[in-house]
Amino acid sequence: MSTISIQHLSKSYGKFLAVDDVTVEIPSGSVFGLLGPNGAGKTTTFKCLLGLARASSGEVRFDGKPLTPDLFESITYVPERSVLYEWMNGAEHLEMQRRTFKRYDTARAKQLMDRFQLDPRKRVRAMSKGMRSALAIVMSFSIHPETLVLDEPTSGLDPVNQRAVLNLIIEAAAQGATVVLSSHQIGQVERAADHIAVLKDGKVILAGAVDDLKSDRKIVEGIFPSETIAVDGLRRDARIERLDQSGRILRLTVTANGGGLAETLSTMGAQSVRIVDLNLEDIFLNAVAPGSQTADVVEAR
Amino acid sequence: MPAVFTVDPRSGVPIYLQLIEQVKRSVALGVLAPGEQLPTVKQLAVDLTVNPNTVARAYRDLERDAVIETAPGRGSFVRADGVANQAGAAADVAAEAVTRAVREAKSLGLSSAAVRKLFDSALTRWFPEEK
The missing domain is CATH 3.30.70 (Alpha-Beta Plaits)
Structure with a gap:
């Protein structure tokens, strides 16, 4: 539930400048869509935002403060590529979540597993791409996150489950959560987001409120x-x-x-x-x- | 809920404007009665799968236009002093329809005299008693 302020963020990998002087203000309680062609720097921006990659220059602030470990308790990140363990089942992933997050809500997790029709005993190895995406979503929303960073959260999901994810995002936003999301499905961003920025070659080329x-x-x-x-x-x-x-x-x-x-x-x-x-x-x-x-x-x- | 709103997010018309237009139309036509409660921002956002701030913006503008009022903790309602405001709401909806019609006629290459003639014949057709 923070205002996220990204200021003059740059990140280079060797000579390649992945993110080039990005300045974006993400208002508290808004759903912010980050759009851009493949390789525009969206995922790198997310990683710098969460401290998973070290920015070459610039900074990210949450309500004016740098990211601290206590903030992580209420932040959830759904990366573009699944970070699930092949040999574990759904229930074991949720158990891991329960041990990591004080905010973990068992009843909420069960309700979400049912909503996406996931079998908690099924191993990830045996899951389709859509089931894996759904499990990652269940894990994220089971902690009632206040800040959500979602990198292509609906990829691999069927239209019914895509809509279910959009509604989870909208419910979270209605309760005041700040959501940052990327998607190639612009129609989804058009529904869920109130603000967007367009990245191209690491630069912000367009930003503003969707309606404006x-x-x-x-x-x-x-x-x-x-x-x-x-x-x-x-x-x-x-x-x-x-x-x-x-x-x-x-x-x-x-x-x-x-x-x-x-x-x-x-x-x-x-x-x-x-x-x-x-x-x-x-x-x-x-x-x-x-x-x-x-x-x-x-x-x- | 008596009035079911729909929005087309893929339209170039901002969603909050689509919502405002629909609420005004519903009030003008009496589909939403004075004093009637509107869905909460959260409920409508989830029902339509649109951003809650967008719905909130529509409600704020509708309050400003005296079409609805919001009682903190109770919800949003169609204003009871609606007759005048309803007429205003109806006029707004009608004005938009007329503007759209004139713009389309013009884009088809019609002169203003030709548009006026069409307008007159529509008036004669729909207000025969005034002839």
């Missing part, structure tokens, strides 16, 4: 009478993130709600102007697309 990003970013599309469109005046416009012309169609990806650009295109002689809402996937794909000016726009603010 959606309100802010639109496509303004104009159809002109001829292919000769006087776009020069638009090139320097700070509200325009992308400008694509294909024949008589001019498509602007805009920020600040397009602030009057639909009217501008009308004045420029467009016969038809359309404003298209963007969902999170569109916004994400625009941000990581080559040639996007997003990074510049963010820096210019």
